Amino acid sequence: MAKFFRAAIMGPPGSGKGTISKRIAQSFGLQYLSSGHFLREGIAANTEAGVMAKTYIERGMLVPDPVMTRLMLSKLEQLSSHSFLLDGFPRTLAQAQALNNRYQLDLVISLNIPYETLKERLSDRWIHPRSGRVYNMGFNPPQVEGKDDVTGEPLIQQDDDKPEALMARLRHYKEVAKPVIDLYKSLGILHSFSGTETDRIWPYINSLLSNKMHTLAQDAHQSQTP
Numbered sequence: 001m002a003k004f005f006r007a008a009i010m011g012p013p014g015s016g017k018g019t020i021s022k023r024i025a026q027s028f029g030l031q032y033l034s035s036g037h038f039l040r041e042g043i044a045a046n047t048e049a050g051v052m053a054k055t056y057i058e059r060g061m062l063v064p065d066p067v068m069t070r071l072m073l074s075k076l077e078q079l080s081s082h083s084f085l086l087d088g089f090p091r092t093l094a095q096a097q098a099l100n101n102r103y104q105l106d107l108v109i110s111l112n113i114p115y116e117t118l119k120e121r122l123s124d125r126w127i128h129p130r131s132g133r134v135y136n137m138g139f140n141p142p143q144v145e146g147k148d149d150v151t152g153e154p155l156i157q158q159d160d161d162k163p164e165a166l167m168a169r170l171r172h173y174k175e176v177a178k179p180v181i182d183l184y185k186s187l188g189i190l191h192s193f194s195g196t197e198t199d200r201i202w203p204y205i206n207s208l209l210s211n212k213m214h215t216l217a218q219d220a221h222q223s224q225t226p
């Protein structure tokens with residue numbers, strides 16, 4: 001049976017998870033699943049999970065574990081024969097344990113980006129709220145200032161991307177992520193990358209994934225050879 005490649009990306013807000021995930025999905029054909037994207041989709045469509053999630057997100061809180069786990073595992077169920085990359089999930093130890101009971105990840109990428117860099121990036125981050133498309137006025141600006149490239153609709157800055165909210169968000173991220181990172185470290189699948197520029201980190205991630213996918217393909221071939 002073919003073996004599918006299962007990965008997750010972790011890192012504080014602004015660390016480049018979305019940007020790097022897009023590159024991974026394009027280069028390696030992994031299906032990209034972003035928890036934030038599914039939540040926004042659910043909110044727009046008024047689904048049960050969306051209505052519930054909205055009340056937490058508006059207050060700057062994490063959506064409760066059972067809601068998140070149900071949502072993400074049901075999305076993964078629809079993809080059971082596909083390689084995937086998770087972004088934004090698992091966020092807590094309870095979510096990581098629930099995921100692990102159903103799917104064992106092959107690789108977890110953790111991004112370590114200095115605080116000053118995060119602050120600069122997020123103060124320049126503009127998003128198209130309906131699709132979640134992300135722009136940065138220096139790094140990847142929209143074609144027309146203040147407008148989404150695809151729909152032409154206005155871009156906005158999220159309140160919690162402003163510097164005054166960032167320190168608290170970052171502290172909270174570290175507290176919640178630590179046990180998750182420790183779990184993946186103990187499973188031997190954690191790979192950490194540090195730096196201030198996505199374009200300098202990307203070649204290392206690219207080569208790690210190339211090697212992993214190559215090994216996986218070889219293993220699958222050997223297990224099929226009589």
Ligand SMILES: Nc1ncnc2c1ncn2[C@@H]1O[C@H](COP(=O)(O)OP(=O)(O)OP(=O)(O)O)[C@@H](O)[C@H]1O
Nearest residue numbers: 012013014035036057061062063068088089090091
């Ligand atoms: N796995 C999760 N568990 C609990 N809440 C979540 C989870 N994923 C997303 N959320 C909720 O949805 C919100 C938006 O998530 P999203 O991943 O888009 O952005 P973020 O976490 O605010 O920041 P960033 O993408 O910059 O890391 C979060 O602030 C949180 O309230």
Ligand SMILES: Nc1nc2c(ncn2[C@H]2C[C@H](O)[C@@H](COP(=O)(O)OP(=O)(O)O)O2)c(=O)[nH]1
Nearest residue numbers: 014015016017018019121125135136139197198
């Ligand atoms: N200047 C600069 N900006 C970058 C770099 N990598 C990503 N960005 C931008 C894109 C976004 O506007 C912002 C945060 O990136 P993101 O991919 O949304 O991060 P994340 O919140 O999903 O982890 O920073 C980078 O290397 N340099």
